[in-house]
Amino acid sequence: MKYVIDSGPHIKDDDSTALVMNRLLIALIPIILFSIYKNSFLVLVEGKYSIMQALYPIFILLIASSTSILSEKIFVHILNKKYGYKKYKSYFALFPGLFLALIIPINTPLIIVFLGALIASIIGKMLFGGFGYNVFNPALIGALFILTAYGTLIASNGGYLNPVEIDTIATSTPLSNLSALNYVGTYEKVVNAYGSINSFIFGTIPGTLGEVSKILIVLAFVYLVLFKVIKWRIPVTYILTVFIMTFIIGYNNNLGIWYPIFHILSGGLLFGAVFMATDPVTSPVTDSGQIIYGISLGVLTVITRFLTSYPEGVLTSILTMNMLVFLIDRLGVKVKFNIKKIILPLTLMILLSFGLSLYISNTIKDTGKKNDRVQIINKEQSGSKTIYTLTTKGWGLIEAKVELQKGKVTKIEILNSSTETQWSEIEDNDYINTLINKQSDIENVDTISGTTRTSKALKDMIIAVLEDYGD
């Protein structure tokens, strides 16, 4: 009897990488269907938009996916021609483009979608050596390229809002809105501007094709974890970190539990945490590495959302952490042999996130509640005039009387400015009159460099008076 030999084992688990990727696709299908329902079907039934406008999201999906598939096949074909037959193979070519389509603004011009998918597949994936060898998440590389190179073009094309939303909501995505509100706002302004919290859960808010329906993303998460497709520790620690940090920030600014929930349900966080951060190829393989990775992503996302002008933060956080995966896994290996090795990095991470939360709490307190500096001491009516007596905080305390007539500031009388060091600058610039003249556009009155603090205090005073009068 003749036998074949191999190195064994002689039994094999019947799961395969192809099946894993199929399950990933299955998890995406409801999300894709919902995005077509929301951005195509609902636009179409509105009646007043063209077929082209309604079908636009479908074009994005098709162009991105087919560009990825074709570019990868062609790339592999060229390499094989050059280096010998069948040396290179194309695996799961669909995904970079498909994911790209799900995370870019829905008004991205199709030619830019094509370009993004090409970059995602060729630069993000194939140039690293193809499936399994890429350091960065390919779709995110494509998206980063699109958003940095063509961000303004896309914004002028409508950005993240579908035609119906442009006509009805008129502002921007919830996160841009929050950013414009200086991160602190009432439930009405932050959440109810988009319907209710349910709109966030079910996905009837503006956003990219993939990211809006949180309920479907959560269902996909459960499915993907049960069927062993994704590393559950990453999204769980990621979301939890963002939740705790924004909870602290919200708490310190007297905002309710809705504030951290809003942060979790807004933008690409949930989609990014479940689908992009868990991309197996570009995330850590060790248990503890995945935890450190998730926490780091959370911290970076919060930093980006609050401390930069960029309202989102998921994309850049994941790409940044992609770079550090090999270091994190090195730590993960040491932790496996000696659990104590995780104590120091984990403690540092936790301290860092708490410290940052407190720091952010304070900075947004300063910007968001600027009129804390202004105190109205007295408000009296005299004929058609309303006279405010108030103090505002510059270097010292400035006391002033402000007169309003028919809602307009007519006179500002400084009662005491003796504690101010640079008062002459204010007078030289005739800043008081500038404030009176430009009160209708008060937000855009520049402060005076050289005496920023004092001029800002005066400006805030006028804002406070106008707001108070308005109420």
Place this chain on the structure above:
Amino acid sequence: MLRGIELDGNKDISIKRDILDMSEQINTLYVPLVNHTNLNCKCLVNVGDVVEKNSIIGMREDIELPILSPSDGTIKEIGECLYMNGDLVPCVVIEVNKKSKTKKEIEDITKYTKDEFIRLLKDNAVVGMGGSDFPTYIKYKASNIETLIVNAVECEPYITSDLMLVKLKAKEILDAISATMIINKIKKCFIAVKSNNTIVIDSFNEHLLSYSNIEIKTVKNMYPMGWERHTVSAVLNKKYDRFPSEIGVVVSNVSTMYAIYKALKYNSSISKRLITFTGSNIKKPINVLVKIGTNIKDIIDEVGIKKGRELKFVVGGPMMGEALLSENVIATKNMNCIMVLKDEDDLEVLPCMRCGRCDQICPAKLSPVLIKDNVDNSDNLRILDPKKCMECGLCTYICPSNIDLRSYVKKAKKEVK
């Protein structure tokens, strides 16, 4: 948490039939001159010499462990034979020539001193029969043994030789355990059995009442629960650095305990053992009692092979067993299973997608994927510590991209030596 996985046991197929005794039918025995990792022991006989059962025919020189004849007979040839790891090793070929002899029995097998016990184990070449072939007397030399763990876990799928032995010889094994405990002043013995292995549990329970301080400890049905570290951890919830003796524990396989019984009771080495013949292409899956030195080719017709294309002949279990080209492999004390099975269609090997399953499952807490990435970088390998690998094969088993991770880790092991 012990890492591992519940595998489909497939043990039923080979325990439906009673054992097949082929120990007296074979007339030519090939005794490999090997022990444990020493594959070239010294030959002490010449062609034409007449030997008796238990005569010394070879010697592992570094520790002076004898290799004994499994039968009376005449030396026919000093040659080479195929050992279960796939190597050709020197062997003594014996033409069996059975003399009728009455066995000398010892009434009370507890009446040995510890030194006599160790001498007896060494002279009768008692070795680890679970697969290691490690000389057993060395383990019992430790002076501070408090606990004896008898390993009856048999965690590899398909293999049932230990199960059948316990079914037949539970009383003898318990006698050996009891004597070993008295001689070595061991306070407590646990017999580790998989929780679903009711046959072994029932067989021991039938006799257990008359023994004190021996307890059956059921462990989770998980591969590789029979790995010494896992067994000790599951039974005692204790860890050790290199050897169980550090924490006052000795672990012996249940078939080794039976070999100890033979040594204590008859001052004889074990000359037969049970080997499970199983797998999808064995017509009659069964446990066969064979003489040590039997050529498996002489047995295989008795169990029958379902012909087929691309068959694999595996010595050992499906996880750790070695696929061989030939059936001419020799039964040794540490051989517990022969499998003939269909070769799976060649599975395409995909690039690693870094799902981390090998990292999650590795019982030794290694990261096979990272070891594979760094297989040529000995500096990085030192951190990854591939020497901890005991080659259970779970990383290759679980890999969805069909990467043979175990081979990479084996290579890495050599790299860091």
